[in-house]
Amino acid sequence: MQVLESVKGAQSFFSQTRSEGPIAFVPTMGCLHEGHLELVAHAKSLAKRVAVSIFVNPLQFGPTEDFNKYPRTFEEDQLKLEKASVDYLFYPSSSELYPAGFSSTVNVGELANRLCGAFRPGHFDGVATIVLKLLQIIQPSFAIFGEKDFQQLRVIENMVMDLNVATSVVAHPTVRELDGLARSSRNRYLSESDRRRASQIPQALSAVTELCRNQISTTVQQALELAFLRLSGLETQYLEITHGQDLRSAPKEAFISELSSPRLFLAVKLGTTRLIDNISLKEPHL
Ligand code: AMP
Numbered sequence: 234m235q236v237l238e239s240v241k242g243a244q245s246f247f248s249q250t251r252s253e254g255p256i257a258f259v260p261t262m263g264c265l266h267e268g269h270l271e272l273v274a275h276a277k278s279l280a281k282r283v284a285v286s287i288f289v290n291p292l293q294f295g296p297t298e299d300f301n302k303y304p305r306t307f308e309e310d311q312l313k314l315e316k317a318s319v320d321y322l323f324y325p326s327s328s329e330l331y332p333a334g335f336s337s338t339v340n341v342g343e344l345a346n347r348l349c350g351a352f353r354p355g356h357f358d359g360v361a362t363i364v365l366k367l368l369q370i371i372q373p374s375f376a377i378f379g380e381k382d383f384q385q386l387r388v389i390e391n392m393v394m395d396l397n398v399a400t401s402v403v404a405h406p407t408v409r410e411l412d413g414l415a416r417s418s419r420n421r422y423l424s425e426s427d428r429r430r431a432s433q434i435p436q437a438l439s440a441v442t443e444l445c446r447n448q449i450s451t452t453v454q455q456a457l458e459l460a461f462l463r464l465s466g467l468e469t470q471y472l473e474i475t476h477g478q479d480l481r482s483a484p485k486e487a488f489i490s491e492l493s494s495p496r497l498f499l500a501v502k503l504g505t506t507r508l509i510d511n512i513s514l515k516e517p518h519l
Contacts, residue, residue: 234315236322240329243370246321247284251372255280256321258373258400260364263287264304264418265313268408272377273317275405279375285314286323286367288330292338293359299505304418323371330366338362339396341388347480348384348498349509352470360385361392368393368400376400381407381415383496383511387480407510409435415510427503430467434501437463438512441497445489445514453492454485456514460497470500470507474514489514 237243247256257276261269269285276283287310294300307324314322338358344350345357368376378386390402408416413435414428423431437460444459445451453474460472476483476492489495495514500507 234311234319234322236311236324238324238326238329240325240370243323243325247371250282254282255374256282256284256371257375257377257403258284258286258367258371259377260286260288260367262289262303262418263310264306264421265310266416266418268379268381268416270313270317271408272379272405273314273319275403276375276377277318279377279403280373282320283318284321284323284371284373285319286325286371288323288325288363288367290330290359290363291327292331292362293356295353295355298353299419304421323367330363339365339392341392344384344388344391344479347482348471348473348475349500350384352500357385357388361388364389365392365396365398368398373400375403377403377405379405379407380511381417382509383498384480387478407512413439415508417508419506419508422506423503427506431501431503431508433464433467434499434508434510437499438497438510442512442514449488449490451489452485453483453487453489453495456489456497457485460499464499464501468502470502472499473497 237246257280259272259276289303291300339361341357341361350357378389386404393400393402410416412432414431440463441456441460456474474483474495474497475481476495483492496511497514498511500509
């Protein structure tokens with residue numbers, strides 16, 4: 234596996250090797266787990282050459298968020314990627330990507346203010362900016378993103394379309410632990426008792442998908458009430474059912490079966506750890 238650290242070096246390397254065929258790219262913040270590795274396997278199924286980036290992007294963290302505390306496990310990550318036969322690892326420093334004088338950012342519009350965006354102002358603009366920079370440097374044919382961060386996936390899809398980026402965005406389903414909890418680099422922050430309580434999250438998602446499957450006349454209100462009940466005792470930051478591609482909040486009285494792309498989203502705080510999850514209510518599959 235070739236490790237590239239400078240922007241200039243990576244840019245010239247990827248432009249010189251373009252004739253060797255398409256690249257599939259997986260951007261990450263490191264502290265890699267099975268979820269990331271499934272994205273890598275998906276990338277390998279799309280293109281002969283696979284690139285992964287590891288960069289904890291300061292632009293997407295708010296001033297009171299966990300940027301400094303975010304786990305950095307480069308040596309272990311490198312071994313995992315080598316084992317997964319990744320071809321290129323882009324591992325730049327902050328000053329490489331944000332040199333003095335850096336000032337241009339991507340503004341992704343209304344979608345960035347919903348759901349997580351309401352609690353993390355500027356987060357999705359920061360995500361879109363770094364992803365656009367990485368796509369410019371690597372110029373992959375495919376970039377793979379997890380549905381675990383579904384709002385992020387939609388933001389990137391929009392950005393790539395709006396700004397005519399020549400990369401196909403590919404979604405990968407959420408990878409879960411045995412009890413259904415979505416794998417996340419932040420799960421390692423959980424105390425033993427919080428980890429146990431965290432399994433209420435997949436249980437709530439399952440209960441709602443089951444209700445929607447069994448009762449065609451389930452309303453948004455009923456589904457939210459059931460989820461809320463199953464999450465009792467947890468600090469729920471938001472719990473919402475959206476519809477459509479732009480993730481608008483669904484009317485409470487609407488029948489879920491009549492909505493287009495209905496999806497349940499939630500963010501929960503356990504101690505100081507914030508966990509997010511989401512699930513489609515159209516083809517419930519949890
Ligand atoms: P991160 O390192 O958290 O920025 O995540 C890098 C990529 O991995 C993003 O596209 C995430 O959506 C994806 N990802 C993280 N956790 C999971 C998971 N449990 N299942 C699927 N994709 C994931």
